[in-house]
Amino acid sequence: MPYPRLALALAAMLGLAAPALADPPPEDALPLSEVLARLEATGNVRYFEDIEWDDDGYWEIDYVAVGGEDVEIEVDPVTGAVR
Numbered sequence: 001m002p003y004p005r006l007a008l009a010l011a012a013m014l015g016l017a018a019p020a021l022a023d024p025p026p027e028d029a030l031p032l033s034e035v036l037a038r039l040e041a042t043g044n045v046r047y048f049e050d051i052e053w054d055d056d057g058y059w060e061i062d063y064v065a066v067g068g069e070d071v072e073i074e075v076d077p078v079t080g081a082v083r
Contacts, residue, residue, distance in 0.1 A: 022055050029077035035059060038080050044071075058083060 025032075032051070039045050039061065049070075050062040059075040074083040 022053065023057075025053060025059075025077045026057075030080050032059070035075055035077070035080050036061075039063070039075075 036048065036051075044065050046064045046066050046068075048061065048063045050060075052060045054060050054074070057077070059077055060072070061075055062070065062072045065071050075081070076083060
């Protein structure tokens with residue numbers, strides 16, 4: 001591409017650069033499917049609304065509880081512990 005800075009600037013304006021630059025989960029992280037299965041096994045999750053990897057090194061998970069409450073938690077990717 002002849003104008004890499006222009007392409008990067010356009011990607012940043014469109015919100016496309018941030019996910020590409022974010023650090024991925026660590027090599028020893030649990031699979032996300034296992035993290036979600038552990039949360040479901042508590043019996044309190046009705047459905048998941050949003051799941052995002054945070055640059056600070058944890059999963060941000062929003063779900064609706066069985067009783068209808070909105071819940072937002074942070075989960076350690078290696079241990080699966082709720083922070």
